[in-house]
Amino acid sequence: MTLGYPSSTYAPRRRSLASRAIDRESPLRRLDWILLLALAGLLAIGTALVWSATQQRMLDAGLDPQGFLKKHVLNIAIGLVLATATALFDYRMLRAYAPFVYVASVLGLIAVLSPLGSTINGSHSWIRLPAGFSVQPSEFAKVALCVALPMLLAERRDAEHEPRLGDVAVALGVAAVPVALIMLQPDLGTTLVLGMVVLGVLALAATPTRWLLGLLAAGVLAAVVAVQVGVLEQYQVDRFAAFADPSRDPRGVGYNTAQARIAIGSGGVFGKGLFEGTQTKGKFVPEQQTDFVFTVAGEELGFVGAAAIVALTGILLWRALRIAARADDLFGTLMATGVACWFTFQAFENIGMTIGIMPVTGVPLPFVSYGGSSMFANLMAVGLLQNVHMRRSTPPRRS
DSSP states (O other): OOOSSOHHHHHHHHHHHHHHHHHHSOHHHHSOHHHHHHHHHHHHHHHHHHHHHHHHHHHHTTSOTTHHHHHHHHHHHHHHHHHHHHHHSOHHHHHHHHHHHHHHHHHHHHHHTSTTEEEETTEEEEEEOGGGOEEOHHHHHHHHHHHHHHHHHHHHHHTTOOOOHHHHHHHHHHHHHHHHHHHTTTOHHHHHHHHHHHHHHHHHTTOOHHHHHHHHHHHHHHHHHHHHHTOSOHHHHHHHHHHHOTTSOTTTTTHHHHHHHHHHHHTTTTOSOTTOOHHHHTTOSTTTTTTTHHHHIIIIIHHHHHHHHHHHHHHHHHHHHHHHHTOSSHHHHHHHHHHHHHHHHHHHHHHHHHHTSSOOOOOOOTTTSOOHHHHHHHHHHHHHHHHHHHTOOSOOOOO
């Protein structure tokens, strides 16, 4: 028998004291430095690959051979500022602003479908800005969904209740709005990424397995219907046909993947050397600085360089999952899980389509491919991970 109040009465007090101690600690000490080192490695490799992929093309066009390099470095600098701001804004307060973040992303997607939108590479996904800049709102929809879904699902679990069918239906309805708007562009790759985010967050929110299996079946059915009724563009359908039959139309729809495999295979173990890739300098692989940047790594850095990208991406994903597992609350866990699912599927899809194990969907390789909106969104997602990690009240475990 114990005297006084039950020990549970003091638990909030102890946690509050621990939280105050963490808050007084230097922000630099609370950063996940392993995650940042893996991120720095990916950014450095990506910068070199983007420069190599675009240098010869710019020279042939009579333009500044470092034009893409300068823009890429600028994109990284802006993205790091956004990541810092995201990390410093307490994610527990961000939970209250999640509806506004979600609505802003939906308005951006609606603007794309208005006269403000423009078409690039067959996808009506962009809004052109002054001074030659453009923004892709679908990239920021990934960030919004990683915040909005956890906010909805964590509310129910915080009350110590399992998710009900109505809760899951509301979450799916919230996700369906940006997904539908993105499919109207159409942008199949981003739609698939959002689908994996939804599935991962629902799974970690203790959604019954039978509901998840039903959701997967519904997704497959929706994909079949989309093909049958003509939601997808013909070039997207042709890409799936080329994936099913790699020998199909090697000079047409199968050209990109065929040249990508040639470039990667020609690199051998150690590659031909940076700026020395014959497939890259000969401009045989289209969109090499964006969707097919991994082919530059395979050809010029060889198996070693390509494996380094995979390893660094794996370290980043490991840290994201570790942050999710050790978060103080369910909202932080689900938010970090959504980011981990996003990066996992997008990296697998991008690398997979260059080596022929996934269909071509046009998604960039996180932190490596050239692109302003994608870089901003990716680094903001890293900011969310650091945000959750920095505000963990329990001290780090020692081995």
